[in-house]
Amino acid sequence: MNDMTPVNRKLGTMQDLKISARGVQVYYGDNHAIKDVSVDIAHKTVTAFIGPSGCGKSTFLRCINRMNDTIDVARVEGDILIDGEDIYDPKVDPVQLRAKVGMVFQKPNPFPKSIYDNVAYGPKIHGLARNKAELDEIVEKSLRKAALWNEAKDRLNAPGTGLSGGQQQRLCIARAIATAPEVLLMDEPCSALDPIATAQVEELIDELRQSFSVVIVTHSMQQAARVSQKTAFFHLGNLVEYDDTDKIFTNPQDSRTESYISGRIG
Amino acid sequence: MSNMLIMLILLGLGVVGFFLGRGRALQVAGGDRRELHSLPVYYGAHVGLNAVVPAAMLLFVWLIVQPFVVNNAASDLIAAESASEAGDLSLIMSDVRRVAEGLDLLASTEGMSDAAIAALSVDDGNLRERLAGVGVALGADVQADTLEAAKRYRAVDATGDMLRTITVILVALAGLALSWRLITPAFRARNTVEKGILAVLIAAATIAILTTVGIVLSLIFNTYEFFKLYPIGEFFFGLSWSPSFSGRGGSSELGIIPLLWGTFYISIIALLVAVPIGLFSAIYLSEYASRRVRSIAKPLLEVLAGIPTIVYGLFALLTVGPLLVDVFGQDGALGVNWMQGGTAVITAGLVMGIMLIPFVSSLSDDIINAVPQAMRDGSLGLGATHSETVRQVIIPAALPGIVGAILLAASRAIGETMIVVLGAGAAARLSLNPFDAMTTVTAKIVSQLTGDSDFASPEALVAFALGITLFVVTLALNVFALYIVRKYREQYE
Incomplete structure (x- = not known):
């Protein structure tokens, strides 16, 4: 794995470095879920985490916004820096961090509130709007970015749970980007969606790249190939290979990567 | 033959049918159970059920119908002129039944033969004494037609009993035989038993x-x-409750308003105690408490629900009431003289509130736990704190269930009796002062029906009017709770 480090360093210097993880270890009780993972994620790129189930890619994703803090038995070691600041520093408030590092989950989970209130939830909590007009503007902007505005503008007061699955997931994306995050984490955002909704969300991810650094966990290698510029392959808690997406899928360096993308392990 | 014995015979036939059916099934399959549509026990159960169920149903219907038939047969013998007196055929018939019962007793205890009974006549003179001797006391001498009717009653009843026994057992046997014959390897016994x-x-x-x-x-x-005895308007709108038990009648004032007011006042105080405490403890237990604390605290809280209400009543009477008097009463800690005695609305309300805490907390806890983890993750992932998540996502999502829990607690509070009797006193009063003694509908139902009042008097019958009013109120509350729960139920994925 040490032979990967020069590549990472090269990437880091090439583009703006957003997230830098060094020697991250995660334990769930006695289970060593993430083993010494170091990775650099660039700004305004889409980075995909691929790997077989249980390989730790979601766990690692949840380290980046400290969602693992909500699990009693989880313990994280190592450093994760966002813009050079250690997010596991005691001075960092995880609640504030999560506003900066938004997250979209595997299953669409809109709150049992109206579409408007779903999107306005984060801005209200963080006091991002001074008045109703500003809040309206944030909501509209977020829904437009999430490509949901045209479908939802006439029913902003309808419950978010009444939307279709793909619309719900785009609502969750709108909700996440309404707090103006710098990084957007997506944990298998399309696994509960049909192919059409998946295509819409993928298109959206590509657009979001203009403003955010997007990290996406996915089981679909086609999806990783379609949406990401960088791909990291995890296996059994190890980061096996991390490189440009094209390179991973055409010319993987590690035999395990090659086996996985050609469908022999997983 | 007694009905108990008939039932035992039916059950015996059922067991026999079970084994016969199972045996027959194996026999028609040539000993290979794979040839059968169903497992052999299903064939057995099929025969057993067919033997028992139709016969038992017939027995049941027969037991209901036979008294009417016998009554009719006997009442034909009552002379028209004695029946027409004040239209009290039913009174004479009850005499007939008692005489018939007495004759039965004579037959069984004194060994009187049927022929001797048939020869009995009112002219023997001592019939009343003889019947009294076996424990059947009659108000007057037995009339001739009554005696004849009683003899007829006995005879028809005995015939009916015999016919019943024979028919029921025949039906059982027929069911057994027919269902036994039905058994072939293709017969779907499993579906029949289903x-x-x-x-x-x-x-x-x-x-x-x-x-x-x-x-x-x-x-x-x-x-x-x-x-029919008391004006409906005065019951529902009367502002005074003062029943008279002197028996003179007419002087009772039976207005429900003071009682309803007491019921609602005490219930409201109880809910003011129970809802915040119950809800907050539910939030703590389901959202904040560690697994260890939860595993100890939740059962402890639920112990409250297992305490009999009479114990709560004693607690109100002996502990809470005097304690409140020490604070709010004369020479109390606050120096105010608001509370005259320990029994008061506030005493009963507080104790009832304590009783209701586990209802609110346990149900709310289950409901909060049922809110999907994805909701919490979603909110926390947006940078909300734990309490913001609880306030703005979890509680709204759980609200219908919580409202349901609260309304259920309200139904309990309205129906509660013992705590009121011991804690709030028995005085029906319309007052806003929570330190006054008051009483509730349930407590008054108890006091109207205990004692030796005439059961046909309005003072006793009012209990039923109170009961149905209470029933309607709690029913409305429950329907309202269901409506709330249905209307606002959130559809989770």
């Missing part, structure tokens, strides 16, 4: 519903009787 089980389940549900209907009907009829 239908039988379905019938049992439907019967159970029907009994539950019919019982409710029966309770309501009995309330309605007695309430109707009450309103």
Whole structure:
């Protein structure tokens, strides 16, 4: 794995470095879920985490916004820096961090509130709007970015749970980007969606790249190939290979990567 | 033959049928159970059920119908002129039944033969004494037609009993034989038994519903009787409750308003205590408490629900009441003289509130736990704190269930009796002062029906009117709770 480090360093210097993880270890009780993972994620790129189930890619994703803090038995070691600041520093408030590092989950989970209130939830909590007009503007902007505005503008007061699955997931994306995050984490955002909704969300991810650094966990290698510029392959808690997406899928360096993308392990 | 014995015979036939059916199934399959459509026990159960169920149903119907038939047969013998007197055929018939019962006793205890009974006549003179000797006391000498009717009654009843026994057992045997003959390897015994089980389940549900209907009907009829004796307007709108037990009648004032007011006042205080404490403890237990704390604290809290209400009543009477008097009463800690005695609305309300805490907390806890983890993750992932998540996502999502829990607690509070009797006193009063003694509908139902008042007097019958009013109120609350829960129920994925 040490032979990967020069590549990472090269990437880091090439583009703006957003997230830098060094020697991250995660334990769930006695289970060593993430083993010494170091990775650099660039700004305004889409980075995909691929790997077989249980390989730790979601766990690692949840380290980046400290969602693992909500699990009693989880313990994280190592450093994760966002813009050079250690997010596991005691001075960092995880609640504030999560506003900066938004997250979209595997299953669409809109709150049992109206579409408007779903999107306005984060801005209200963080006091991002001074008045109703500003809040309206944030909501509209977020829904437009999430490509949901045209479908939802006439029913902003309808419950978010009444939307279709793909619309719900785009609502969750709108909700996440309404707090103006710098990084957007997506944990298998399309696994509960049909192919059409998946295509819409993928298109959206590509657009979001203009403003955010997007990290996406996915089981679909086609999806990783379609949406990401960088791909990291995890296996059994190890980061096996991390490189440009094209390179991973055409010319993987590690035999395990090659086996996985050609469908022999997983 | 007694019905108990008939039932035992039926059960015996059922068991026999089971083994016969199972044996027959194996026999027609040539000993290879794979040839059969169903497992052999299903064939056995099929025969057993067919032997028992139709016969038992016939027995049941017969037991209901036979008294009417016998009554009719005997009442034909009552002379028209004695029956027409004040239209009291039913009174004479009850005499007939008692005489018949006495004759039965004579036959069994004194060994009187049927012929001797048939020869009995009112002219023997000592019939009344002889009947009194076996424990059947009659108000007057036995009339001739009454005696004849009683003899006829006995005879028809005995015939009916015998016919019943024979018919029921014949039906059981027929069911057994017919179902036994039906057995072939292709016979779908499994499906037949499935239908039988379905019938049992439907019967159970029907009994539950019919019982409710029966309770309501009995309330309605007695309430109707009450309103024949007491004006309906004064009952529902009267501001005073002062029943007279002197028996003079007419001087009672039976207005429900003071009682309803007491009920609602005490319930409201109880809910003011129970809802915040119960809800907050539910939030703590489900959202913040560690697994260890939760595993200890939740059962401890639920112990409260297992305490009998009479114990809460004693607690109110002996502990809470005096304690409140020490604070709010004369020479109390606050130096105010608001509270005259330990029994008061606030005493009962506080203790009832404590009783209701586990209802609110336990149900709310389950409901909060049922909110999907994805909701919490979503909110926390947006940078909300734990309490913001609880306030703005979890509670709104759980609200319908929580409202349901609160309304359920309210129904309990309205129906509660013992705590009120011991804690709030017995004085029906319309007052806003929570330190006054008041009473509730339930407590008054108890006091109207205990004691030796005439059961046909308005003072006693008012209990049924109170009962049905209470029933309607709690029913409305429950329907409202269901409506709230349905209307605002959130559809989770």
